[in-house]
Amino acid sequence: MNTTRTARATRTKIAVSIAALAAGSLVLTACSGSSGSARKLDGTYYVKDVNGTSELGQMVVKGNSVSHHEYTCDGVYEKPDVTSTGELNKDQSQIIWTVAGEDSRNKRTGSEPIATSDTSISISGSAYVRDNSDAGKALLDAFKVKCGK
Template identity: 80%
Template sequence: MSITRTTRRTQAKIAVSIGALAAGSLILTACSGSSDGASGSKRDGTYYIKDVNGTSDLGQLVVKGNSVSHHEYECEGVYDKPDVTSTGEFNKDQSQIIWTVAGEDPRNERTGSEPISISDTSISISGSVYVRDNSDAGKALLDGFKVKCGK
């Protein structure tokens, strides 16, 4: 009988240890995610603005994690290569975009850093509001641009 009791105690200790390891693993996994630029962030997506930089072009802001790319499209280029492209990243406290690569077009105003504010459906850059593509405002803006461009 003493062998049976020892085996049961050993099995119980092993089961408790495995349970503790599994719980610890779940806690570490949950804690490893962050909202400061981690992939899959709530702000990830595509945003648009009409008449970007004082032109009749469509501005597109694509956010993925901490990276940002900005594209400008004329009517002919909406479904092709953008006319102007710049890339950047959010600063540590998510209050600015720091532009790291400016597009080659002389109209490009995306240099240095710009203050931003973020909501569920928009990102404002230096006061210019970019609306999320799948929001009501985003859908209306894209539909209007397609009509204007005859697409």
């Protein structure tokens, strides 16, 4: 009789241990999912000489939505010359362009891989810097001087 109770107690302890390990594993997985999720990219970014021109490129990220605008000196304070829209994929490693701008200079089609940091997003070798970073402020100031504004 004693061995039967011991076996039952041992099985119960093993079952409880397995359940605790499984619950711990789920908690760790959930935590890593939120902290390991994609970087918060919301904001406005700029690049000089977009698509090999002397124009200013602007990228605005809101959640997974991306809009890309190209400005000439006259257009930067009004309507952009070229606009495209797209979405970030789940892990924010690519932009999938959904609507290309009507301008023939627009190169934003299909999907493009991106690399991100706290202050920039790189697309096809061009680094777009966050507008409120030192590099972003310097770029905008230089563009304003160039445009005489």
